[in-house]
Amino acid sequence: MTNSKPESISSLPTRVLNLVDCGVIVLDHEGCIVLWNGWLVPRSGRGAARMQGHALIEVFPDLRGSRVEAAIFAALLEGVVTEHVPLSHSRAPFPLREPGSFDGALIDQAVSVTPFDEDGRRFCLVEIRDVSSVAVRERRLLEHAESLRARSYIDGLTGIANRRHFDVALERELRRAQRADSALALLLVDIDSFKAYNDHFGHQQGDSCLTMVAQELAGMLKRPADLAARYGGEEFAAVLPDTTLEQARVLADRIRAHVAGLGLQQAPAAHHPQVTLSIGVAAFDRARLNAPEALIEAADKALYAAKRGGRNRVVADGDAVDAAA
Ligand SMILES: Nc1nc2c(ncn2[C@@H]2O[C@H](COP(=O)(O)OP(=O)(O)OP(=O)(O)O)[C@@H](O)[C@H]2O)c(=O)[nH]1
Numbered sequence: 626m627t628n629s630k631p632e633s634i635s636s637l638p639t640r641v642l643n644l645v646d647c648g649v650i651v652l653d654h655e656g657c658i659v660l661w662n663g664w665l666v667p668r669s670g671r672g673a674a675r676m677q678g679h680a681l682i683e684v685f686p687d688l689r690g691s692r693v694e695a696a697i698f699a700a701l702l703e704g705v706v707t708e709h710v711p712l713s714h715s716r717a718p719f720p721l722r723e724p725g726s727f728d729g730a731l732i733d734q735a736v737s738v739t740p741f742d743e744d745g746r747r748f749c750l751v752e753i754r755d756v757s758s759v760a761v762r763e764r765r766l767l768e769h770a771e772s773l774r775a776r777s778y779i780d781g782l783t784g785i786a787n788r789r790h791f792d793v794a795l796e797r798e799l800r801r802a803q804r805a806d807s808a809l810a811l812l813l814v815d816i817d818s819f820k821a822y823n824d825h826f827g828h829q830q831g832d833s834c835l836t837m838v839a840q841e842l843a844g845m846l847k848r849p850a851d852l853a854a855r856y857g858g859e860e861f862a863a864v865l866p867d868t869t870l871e872q873a874r875v876l877a878d879r880i881r882a883h884v885a886g887l888g889l890q891q892a893p894a895a896h897h898p899q900v901t902l903s904i905g906v907a908a909f910d911r912a913r914l915n916a917p918e919a920l921i922e923a924a925d926k927a928l929y930a931a932k933r934g935g936r937n938r939v940v941a942d943g944d945a946v947d948a949a950a
Pocket residue numbers: 782815816817818819820821823827828829830831832835857858859932936
């Protein structure tokens with residue numbers, strides 16, 4: 626009875642070491658493994674008996690030149706403790722996987738290195754923690770932040786780009802057109818008599834109409850660099866890189882005809898029996914229309930001329946001047 630007690634106590638540290646929820650490696654002053662705990666066995670596929678006596682760096686040659694190796698040198702030679710070894714390229718310095726998965730993804734690891742002296746000899750303790758769930762949480766947070774950022778560039782009602790997105794895109798494309806001396810066109814698109822539509826069908830149906838027109842407009846722009854945006858209220862815009870004024874006029878008229886052809890019923894008080902669009906077109910011109918404000922103003926003047934000309938029509942920058950004259 627009294628004899629069995631010290632024996633069970635002497636096996637206690639080993640049992641506990643094998644139960645702790647992290648990898649524990651002890652190295653001697655030459656960097657050879659003297660202890661390899663049970664946590665590491667199913668994650669590395671290597672038992673303690675196979676590891677003891679081998680130099681860590683020979684078992685894991687990928688550690689050569691790593692910050693983990695530097696922390697181990699600092700511990701063994703200078704007694705330096707490194708609580709969280711900063712990991713430069715990889716969060717997985719040791720080839721450890723989920724228990725029992727031989728070809729699964731490496732688990733993300735946090736590594737600490739602590740020197741200690743025993744019987745006048747220097748050892749070092751390497752602790753490895755599985756931080757995969759932390760890494761997953763971090764990734765989710767990043768994705769969430771990304772999706773919030775994306776949403777802040779999308780109009781909540783219509784699902785197309787919002788005004789902020791439009792401003793950024795126009796500025797960027799204008800700079801690109803200036804640099805590359807390429808074409809760039811802008812459409813300002815306004816739903817005709819929309820006040821009458823709202824008054825007759827109600828605001829909610831007005832919202833549905835806006836969404837439908839926005840989606841039709843976006844669907845008509847085929848090039849990846851084209852951008853359809855809600856400019857504000859019942860007004861939309863399209864940024865069209867590598868598109869001349871004449872090409873933009875043709876596209877604008879196709880959009881106008883397409884929406885008129887949908888046959889969406891308008892209010893009796895509206896100018897036309899169907900939902901129609903008026904569109905103003907302007908294009909980048911190095912001498913005159915070379916800034917976002919100038920381009921928008923020219924497209925807006927053209928749009929105004931289309932309204933005055935009877936609505937359900939397209940007016941381009943030069944035409945607008947003629948119409949105003
Ligand atoms: N349902 C809805 N209506 C909106 C929204 N934003 C702006 N409007 C409405 O759009 C209408 C625009 O009216 P006006 O600027 O007078 O122009 P209009 O009636 O379209 O006439 P013209 O542009 O001259 O053809 C207003 O009644 C606004 O309330 C919106 O998000 N939803």
